[in-house]
Amino acid sequence: MTAAISARGLARHFGPVVAVAGIDLDIPRASIYGFLGPNGSGKSTTLRMLCGLLRPTRGSATVLGHDVSRQAEAVRRKLGYMTQRFSLWDDLSVTENLDFMARIQGLDRAGRRAHVADRIDRYQLGAFAGRRAGTLSGGERQRLALAAATLHDPELLLLDEPTSAVDPQSRRDFWESLFALVGRGTTILVSTHYMDEAERCHRLAILDCGRIAAEGTPKDLARDIPATVIEVESDDLARARALLAEIGEVQSIAQLGTRLHALLPREAVEPERRLREAMVAAGLAASVERVGATLEDVFVAATRLRRDVQAAA
Amino acid sequence: MTWLARMLAIAGKEARQLRRDRITFGLIVGVPVMQILLFGYAINFDVRGLSAVVLDQSRTTLARQLVADLRATQVLGTVQQVDSESDLRRAMQEGRASLGIVIAPDLERRLFDGRRPVLQILVDGSKPSLENVAEGLASMPLLRRAGAGTAARPVEIRIEYNPARRTAVQIVPALIGMILTMTMVVFTSGAVVRERERGNLELLITTPMTRGQLMFGKLLPYVAIGLVQTTLILLLAWGWFGVPVSGSLVQLYLGALLFIAASLALGLFISTLARTQFQAMQMAFVSLLPSILLSGFMFPFDGMPRVAQAIAQVLPLTHFNEIVRGIVLRGAELADLRPQLAKLALFLLVMMSAALLRFHKRLD
Structure with missing residues (x-):
């Protein structure tokens, strides 16, 4: 089967600002594909180009076999889109919102009734079906938005930072719902800036400054990280950090809870020994270990290192 | 569909x-x-309670009766008597009165003559639709009861400050x-x-x-x-x-x-x-x-x-x-x-x- 989405050299400029600088994508069907990146990395712009809301400045994209520029309407019929901001109607009730969207999606009366009832049940909206959407909590709104986006059983679901206004439990439940949809054959493209969410995706593209900085499964990305990760634990993290910063080979230092992760070049020789010696020489009690990369490290390696390289050049 | x-x-x-x-x-x-x-x-044409000045040059009972009749229509509110035409004009100029009513010295003769107007009503044309008010006053039958039945138009109306008539x-x-x-x-x-x-x-x-x-x-x-x-x-x-x-x-x-x-x-x-x-x-x-x-x-x-x-x-x-x-x-x-x-x-x-x-x- 062909890819659900494929893009070649897809780029979008807003005047002098380059939001997306030419990216290639091949997103397999019936999987969750994640865009991980900071704000302004081009996630939303890419999603909007893929659903025909924005025209690409350069390049092309095929979504479910249709060219997004020339066959936008054909794409729209097979697509469910959840915007970053809640975009259903605050002054309509849950049921009214769903019924309206079902009409807009062209479902007939019987289909409408069945689908609306099913989504209310599936996403546990029954308890407040008669309440206006404007009075719902973040998690409830998000379930309503997902219900609305899936009313017409779309083949592809585009979710733009769907969990930014939602508590952790709702986020977990939300991801369960996404996996259930994938089980039914839906392809899901989701943008996020949460590492734990990115970790759940089947495949992942790390976006930075409008480019794909790294791409692959979360596992492969961690394995193939172009750096050595050294974990430092100490009672005086601030001092440990200062010491690490003085070592020329340390490319970046990030704090993860009570630990520091230092990234060094892959070719560095016995880096943990050198760092340990530096700690001892300074009289700082610290444990220094070489560890496997987390997605956070991958992200830092893919984004910050590249910027440092650019800054140095 | x-x-x-x-x-x-x-x-x-x-x-x-x-x-x-x-x-x-x-x-x-x-x-x-x-x-x-x-x-x-x-923008009501049916104006009531207008302030008016009266210059009664005839000083007869009939004249006083006419003014009383005009007041009874409620179109006129306050009615102030003046003694000269210059006083009347000043009152209108200063905006103290919207209407000026001039009663000629030979009121009774004009009434029976029927060719010359009995009353002259001066209208402040700077204010809209007063003209119509004057028209209304002029067509009131009360002026005929004094025996002026022969007069086609017993009252003459002059629009001051706005000689061109407003389109109704x-x-x-x-x-x-x-x-x-x-x-x-x-x-x-x-x-x-x-x-x-x-x-x-x-x-x-x-x-x-x-x-x-x-x-x-x-x-x-x-x-x-x-x-x-x-x-x-x-x-x-x-x-x-x-x-x-x-x-x-x-x-x-x-x-x-x-x-x-x-x-x-x-x-x-x-x-x-x-x-x-x-x-x-x-x-x-x-x-x-x-x-x-x-x-x-x-x-x-x-x-x-x-x-x-x-x-x-x-x-x-x-x-x-x-x-x-x-x-x-x-x-x-x-x-x-x-x-x-x-x-x-x-x-x-x-x-x-x-x-x-x-x-x-x-x-x-």
Whole structure:
């Protein structure tokens, strides 16, 4: 089967600002594909180009076999889109919102009734079906938005930072719902800036400054990280950090809870020994270990290192 | 069939939201009622309690009786006696009196003579519609009871400060178009831009909905509202101000329907231009000004300079006022008003096309 989405050299400029600088994508069907990146990395712009809301400045994209520029309407019929901001109607009730969207999606009366009832049940909206959407909590709104986006059983679901206004439990439940949809054959493209969410995706593209900085499964990305990760634990993290910063080979230092992760070049020789010696020489009690990369490290390696390289050049 | 169903879905949603927006819903009824009462009274020909100065040069019982009779009509409120014509003019000049009544020294002879006016009423022409008041006073039978039955016009009226007579504008029927313009353009000018601001549009345009379905669906509830307002204004005009409809009511509604659609299309076009609701509101008001000033509602159309007349030709209100005056006051048929109808239809077509062309199912 062909890819659900494929893009070649897809780029979008807003005047002098380059939001997306030419990216290639091949997103397999019936999987969750994640865009991980900071704000302004081009996630939303890419999603909007893929659903025909924005025209690409350069390049092309095929979504479910249709060219997004020339066959936008054909794409729209097979697509469910959840915007970053809640975009259903605050002054309509849950049921009214769903019924309206079902009409807009062209479902007939019987289909409408069945689908609306099913989504209310599936996403546990029954308890407040008669309440206006404007009075719902973040998690409830998000379930309503997902219900609305899936009313017409779309083949592809585009979710733009769907969990930014939602508590952790709702986020977990939300991801369960996404996996259930994938089980039914839906392809899901989701943008996020949460590492734990990115970790759940089947495949992942790390976006930075409008480019794909790294791409692959979360596992492969961690394995193939172009750096050595050294974990430092100490009672005086601030001092440990200062010491690490003085070592020329340390490319970046990030704090993860009570630990520091230092990234060094892959070719560095016995880096943990050198760092340990530096700690001892300074009289700082610290444990220094070489560890496997987390997605956070991958992200830092893919984004910050590249910027440092650019800054140095 | 699905085209219609989707369009009706949008219309239904719009109507439902409108019903829940209490303030807007209140304005639908409140604006026409308030405006027709305000305009209707402010531009009322039936003026009462005017201040007047009387220069009684005859100093007879008959003269005093005449003045007492005039006061009894309640048209005159305070009546002040003056001793000379210069005092009378000063009183009017300073705005202390709107009317000046001059009774000639030879009052009784004039009464029986019947060729020369018995009274002279001076009117402050700088204030609108006082002329009509004077006309009313002049035609009162009380002046004839003194035996002046032979006089064709016992009272002479002179318009001061405004020798050119104002065209007798029939205000109330013209208010239908005025009020509809204000409410229709303002209501729809926010229709699209509101959803853009709230983010609803980004969702809507990723669905198979077409722009035509969106535009017509948004118009439909307001067409119904416009017809309700028309009814309200007609009822008030008839019940409160006693303006009868001489022509066919059905034809009047058909004309109104076309005008409502034209005004809504203008509002919709504004809504596609504006980026925020505030901008839309300002644009709506800018579009209202020429309608109020140039459509012949406030100033007679014939007296306007050529440029103003040309602009007025573009305004739907100009043509609708013609239609309303024709049907309501002159009892005309729609068939007689074909040019006006054609111009309204053309305006509707152009505005609706412009709105459709301006609107894209994209964000850029």
